[in-house]
Amino acid sequence: MNVNPEQPGRSKASGQHAPLPDVLSLDDLVKQHLDAQAASADVRRLQERLADSLAADTVSHLASPEVPALVPADSNRPVSSKSHGSSRWIRAITTLTVSALVLAAFLLGRFESTVEASPAELLRAAQETHAGPIERVYLVKVERAAFPAPSFALPTEARVTVLGDRFRVEMNRGERRMQWGRDASGTVWMVTHFGRGLQIAPSEAGPGLEQLTDIYSLNLETLLDDVLAHCRLEREDSSPSVHRIVAKAVRPGRGGIVAAEIEVDRETKAIRKLVIERNRPQRWGMKVTFLLTDSQVADESQYSIEGHLPKNASVMTRDFQNDRRREILAAWLGGPADRWVVNDDAKR
Amino acid sequence: MSPADSARESNSNGQSHDWIELALPRALAFAQSLVRDLSTAEDLVHDCVFRLWQKRDHYDLTKDGQRLLLKSITNAAIDRARRRHLTVTDEGATLGNIPAGDPPVFHRVLLVEMESHLEEALGKLSVNQRAALQLSSLGYSLKEIAESLGVSESNAGVLIHRARHSMAEHLRPYLDQD
Structure with a gap:
């Protein structure tokens, strides 16, 4: 690596802009940040994947001239003696022979793990599936941690229908049947009884209502983004109909996700089952199971x-x-109304 | 010895795998910073290492492996952003890792706060700007950065300059305190 003491671009600061506060310190900060990230990077899973891939490639010895030009052809390229005469034929014959062996091995299932989509690819495929105009109905079961003590009672079972970031919930509260949901603008609505309803704008939502919508909504776009960004993904033994993925948080995410078990339908790539554990330290912890019906x-x-x-x-x-x-x-819903809706007076 | 172990030890070209072991932490951190997603970063690094490996006959990877890998990751991340038409946001910004040691509590709190802002500021840059700034901070020359990004040297300089301006604006309170 050629270290450039001049720090490229540094001398080009335009007089039209405010002077940079301290360019050298900024570079140092970025470098320190990258160093810290590298020092804490857990590469074990990546190493294992690479070892498998490289071993497979060593066995097959497949030449891959079609690989995209990630590196330029003009740098660091010694003249290869393998590009001449008989060695080219030997290479071609070897490649054909080994390719046939690899194909046979593939057909025997030996290389199944290397051709299946990665857990991350499966989750992204699920995101795309759920972005379509199909609504999906889930039975939702909520198990709350005993500590911290729940601040309000929640129905342990509900039926949730999801379309993108919109959803509607049917649940029982004692003898009463509740229907509520969230529309495209983020407004929460509830139907009280025939002919009566109420709406709560996003800016009015109190902490209890935010928690309630967080628990029962299944916004897969956001949720799976969070899982992809903050969790380590592992495949579990899959069944003929679903891929099973286990996610464990390696750093705190926005949704308080600790762990998740996800079943992705092999054919449709829809989420068939999702068990998600969330924890908000000192506030609440719970396990929510979504089952596609x-x-x-x-x-x-x-x-x-x-x-x-x-x-x-x-x-x-x-x-x-x-x-x-x-x-x-x-x-x-119980408790003071301010838990559910914050009016303008309370905000002031 | 398993095929995986064999592959770890050496390849048909006699090149050692040591460069992979050494380069992986830096490469993964760099990729994650560019794509803002651990799982995608792992996929991306895996593919880039594998492609370099397939071209091992053409390069001295023991000597140039890390440099070529970061270059490949840069290209792949930019291609991905173009393909997916990603708009760069601060989604996924998290507290980074604080360097080891045992600084005073106030210092540590300040570091955590600043690290958070640094991560957020990096997240607001375009992928090209982020790659250019990070490669620059790692000591790469303007020529090397330009090659990695597939732009002219002057354009690379502009990317770095704009990235620094954006970062400096975001981090001004901390930088001014220094």
């Missing part, structure tokens, strides 16, 4: 409150019957 063409109207109410039905909002809305929320 149905897939169908989405009825988009069902993801907003209008789809659940007759025409001209009144909907309680911040600007219409706000006090009544707060009372209903407190009665339904």
Whole structure:
């Protein structure tokens, strides 16, 4: 490596801009950051994958002239004696022979692990699948940790229908059947009884409501991004119908994910089952299981409150019957209303 | 001895695998910084090492392996960003790792905070700018950075300059304190 003491670009600072505070310190900071990241990088899994791949390549000795030109052809390239005369034929025959052996080995299943998609590729495929216009229905089971003590009671079972980042939930609260969900604008809606409903704008959502939507929504785009970014993924023994992936957090993510078990349908790449453990230190911990029960063409109207109410039905909002809305929320979900909806007065 | 062990020891060209062992931590950290995703970074590093390995007859990987690997990773990350039309955000920004040692509590808190801002600031750069700045901080020459990015030297200089400006704006409180 050629270390350039001049630090490229440093002398080009334009007079039109404010002077850089301290370019050398900035470079040092970035270097220190990269050094720290490298020092803590856990490369064991990568080493194992590479060892398998390189071993397979050593056995097959496959030449790969079609490999994309990741490195330029003009640098560091010694003249190869293998490009002349008979050695070229020997190489071609060897390649053909070994290729046949590799193909045979492949057919026998010996190299299955190297041709299957990686866990990360499977999760990205699942993300693409769930971005389509198909809604999926999951049975959701919630198991909460005994400590810290739950601040409010949650139904342990619910039925959640998901379409992208929209969802609707059906759950029982005692004798009452609740339907609620989140629409495309992020507004949470709830249907109280025939002809009545309420809405809570994203800016009004209290901490309890944010937690509730976090638990029951299955926003796979965000969730799987979090898993991909913060978890180490391992394949488990798969069945003929699903790929099983186990994810364990290696660093704290935004969703408090500790671990996850994910089953991806081999054919459709939809998430068939998801068990996710979350932990918010000093706040709550829980395990939530999503089990796919149905897939169908989405009825988009069902993801907003209008789809659940007759025409001209009144909907309680911040600007219409706000006090009544707060009372209903407190009665339904328990505890003070501020847990569920934060009004403008409380924000001030 | 398993095929994996055999492969670890040497290859048909007589080249050692030591360069891979040495280069992997740096390569993985570099790739993760560019693609902001551990699993994708692992896939990317795996593919780049494998492709270099397949071209082992053409290169002295013991000598140039790490340099060529970082170059390959840079290209692959930029290609990926172009393919996926990624918009670079601060998604996935996390607290980084604080260098070992036992600094005073206040110093350590400050380091954590600054590390977080540094990660966030890096996340706001485009992949090209991030790669250029990081390669520069690792001591690569402007010519080498330009080659890695597939741009002219003057363009590489502009990328680094803009990246520094953006980072400096984000980190000004910390840099000014120094």
